[in-house]
Amino acid sequence: MSRFALLSFEFKESMMIALRAIRANKVRSALTMLGIFIGITVVVLMTTAIKGIDNSFQKGISALGSDDLYIDKWTWFTNNEWWKMRNRRNITMEDYEKFKDMAKLPIAIAPELDARQSLKYQVNTVDNVFVLGTTADYVRTTNFTFDQGRFFSDVESKSARNVCIIGSDIAKKLFPLGNALDKEIKIGNEPFKVIGVLTEQGSFILGAFNPDERAYIPIGCVFRNFMNRAHGSITIDVRAANTAMIEDTKAEAEGLMRKIRGLSYNEENDFGINQQEGLIDNFNKVTGVIKIAGLFITGLSLFVGAIGIMNIMFVSVKERTKEIGLRKAIGAKRRSILAQFLMESSFICLVGGIAGLIAAILLSFLVNQFIVTSVDYSAVVIAIVVSLITGLVSGLAPAYTAAKMDPVEALRFE
Amino acid sequence: MNIINIEHISKVYQVGTEEVHALRDISVKIDKNEYVAIMGPSGSGKSTLMNMLGCLDTPSSGKYDFNGVSVSQMSDNDLAKIRNKEIGFVFQTFNLLARSDALHNVELPLIYAGVPASERKERAELALVDVGLKERMHHKPNELSGGQRQRVAVARAIVTRPSIILADEPTGNLDSKTGEEIMILFNEIYEKGNTIILVTHEEYIAEHAGRILRIKDGLIESDASVSNRYIPKARVAAEHA
Numbered sequence: 001m002s003r004f005a006l007l008s009f010e011f012k013e014s015m016m017i018a019l020r021a022i023r024a025n026k027v028r029s030a031l032t033m034l035g036i037f038i039g040i041t042v043v044v045l046m047t048t049a050i051k052g053i054d055n056s057f058q059k060g061i062s063a064l065g066s067d068d069l070y071i072d073k074w075t076w077f078t079n080n081e082w083w084k085m086r087n088r089r090n091i092t093m094e095d096y097e098k099f100k101d102m103a104k105l106p107i108a109i110a111p112e113l114d115a116r117q118s119l120k121y122q123v124n125t126v127d128n129v130f131v132l133g134t135t136a137d138y139v140r141t142t143n144f145t146f147d148q149g150r151f152f153s154d155v156e157s158k159s160a161r162n163v164c165i166i167g168s169d170i171a172k173k174l175f176p177l178g179n180a181l182d183k184e185i186k187i188g189n190e191p192f193k194v195i196g197v198l199t200e201q202g203s204f205i206l207g208a209f210n211p212d213e214r215a216y217i218p219i220g221c222v223f224r225n226f227m228n229r230a231h232g233s234i235t236i237d238v239r240a241a242n243t244a245m246i247e248d249t250k251a252e253a254e255g256l257m258r259k260i261r262g263l264s265y266n267e268e269n270d271f272g273i274n275q276q277e278g279l280i281d282n283f284n285k286v287t288g289v290i291k292i293a294g295l296f297i298t299g300l301s302l303f304v305g306a307i308g309i310m311n312i313m314f315v316s317v318k319e320r321t322k323e324i325g326l327r328k329a330i331g332a333k334r335r336s337i338l339a340q341f342l343m344e345s346s347f348i349c350l351v352g353g354i355a356g357l358i359a360a361i362l363l364s365f366l367v368n369q370f371i372v373t374s375v376d377y378s379a380v381v382i383a384i385v386v387s388l389i390t391g392l393v394s395g396l397a398p399a400y401t402a403a404k405m406d407p408v409e410a411l412r413f414e
Numbered sequence: 415m416n417i418i419n420i421e422h423i424s425k426v427y428q429v430g431t432e433e434v435h436a437l438r439d440i441s442v443k444i445d446k447n448e449y450v451a452i453m454g455p456s457g458s459g460k461s462t463l464m465n466m467l468g469c470l471d472t473p474s475s476g477k478y479d480f481n482g483v484s485v486s487q488m489s490d491n492d493l494a495k496i497r498n499k500e501i502g503f504v505f506q507t508f509n510l511l512a513r514s515d516a517l518h519n520v521e522l523p524l525i526y527a528g529v530p531a532s533e534r535k536e537r538a539e540l541a542l543v544d545v546g547l548k549e550r551m552h553h554k555p556n557e558l559s560g561g562q563r564q565r566v567a568v569a570r571a572i573v574t575r576p577s578i579i580l581a582d583e584p585t586g587n588l589d590s591k592t593g594e595e596i597m598i599l600f601n602e603i604y605e606k607g608n609t610i611i612l613v614t615h616e617e618y619i620a621e622h623a624g625r626i627l628r629i630k631d632g633l634i635e636s637d638a639s640v641s642n643r644y645i646p647k648a649r650v651a652a653e654h655a
Contacts, residue, residue, distance in 0.1 A: 006528060009528055009530075010528075013525050017525075020513070020514065020518075024513035024514075322509065323511060325509075326505075326509045326511075327522070327526075328494065328497075329468070329470060329497060329503050329509075330497065330498060330503060330522060330523040330526065330570070331494050331495065331497050331498020331499070331523055331526040331527065331574075332494060332526050333490075333491045333494045333495075333526070334490060334491065334494075335491075336526060407470050408465050408470050408471050411470075411505070411509070
């Protein structure tokens, strides 16, 4: 036999021997599998949940528009001294009007100003909703789609009519039975007519900024009803023509804003031009922590599983000392014994891992109720590779112990 | 030519601080188709000698040639190969795999010899027929009587067609009638031209052999041919013929 043929023969035979041993000790094998089963279930679920969170964030980002700039009094996600930013002048509607007249590169410009209000329809109430006041152009800075109705028009916006667009979650809470269109709701104490309902964005990770949980009204209504014009600092949403144009659009916006705000060359910007990049960085920091914690927990559960397997394999080796002695006496080499026990532990782990994978897929339907997600191919590959490696690693020490047994001693073992 | 040629072998064990001399300067030659019984009280060193002959253990000093090949300095793996190809073991406690049927138990040494599955099955079946267990091939050890279990073990020992068969107290766990049947089986195997080494402390079992080697305190006390060895009546063989 060639060396390769010999090795493949030995591989096959060790596998058969391992399978026999597993079948012969069904209960013990099943209990051993349990450890890896739990570990793999946790690993796959964790990966799946993290993926779901990522997806949700990406969706939210793309719903808001990834080519957008936000001109704000505050510079987001910096370590600048906040009190300096706090003392900056507000960005006013006048600033916005001037900017809108002068800016050439953006394809859409809209002001926004949030007011935190309660929304009511008959007996249903949703508290602490970020009601966003803006103009008709706002919808062109986003990628919103509508379930029902439309965004408000230029006329409605300019004349500050009491009309609103609500996010899908708000719609569900206020109108559990369905049709929201043309209904009159109360925002604060003011009546507003619902003229549009947004399609669900599913970006729960954005929290209060999740479009599903917001309402949109003309900005004039905010000033009239909820906030003194003098106090609110607006944010100007600017959409670049495309991703390649972001930097140019940003440069133009910076120059224009400095001019509008009358800054001389030696003065610092008293506004921030923010991008979602900042948001993404921040998100990555947060999910990074979640991922590391998740990895640690799953790693720990796998480790515990591996220790369990090692323990049981040691017991199994001890129990089968006489068998090992016999096998050696009739000609098993060290590597045959080593292979036999390694195969056994990796096979147990593989089966446990696959069972864990199936359990995780079933459980992911449950997780799906909270985080939109699904198990993907990478999780399958991870589960199989991780369980095989766990099997090999945890089987190594017991298998080695078995392989180096002295046949005379082993045969004498009772 | 001698199958076994042992020259001035000794084996020293370290037990705590004490040195135990299990074998002291033993020399033995065993020819092909000899039927040798090794006798001795417990602690005499006969087990050590048997382990040595079976290539399960290596001597502390001395020379051991097996079929003209020096095995006294061999590595574990090479010894495993020799055991697999050249030696068939029969143990007092049978040492069968409890959860495997007779056929698989007999196949076991062939697996380690690298014999393909189909040929393995064929040869194992033949060996089981040879020991009179044609009808019991798919029974597990706990479904077999003591005598039948030992027959499976004998089949496992002869299935590789080894140069010697090494039996350690093969009748020790059997009643005298079943023991007798096993001795008949050994006689048949011997008469087919095999070499058998039998370790026992029972005089009447040793009398089946053509040569008796007595060990005491690690030394050979006597080594004598038996002129009129006891040949058991081949009743069982006749029944199966």
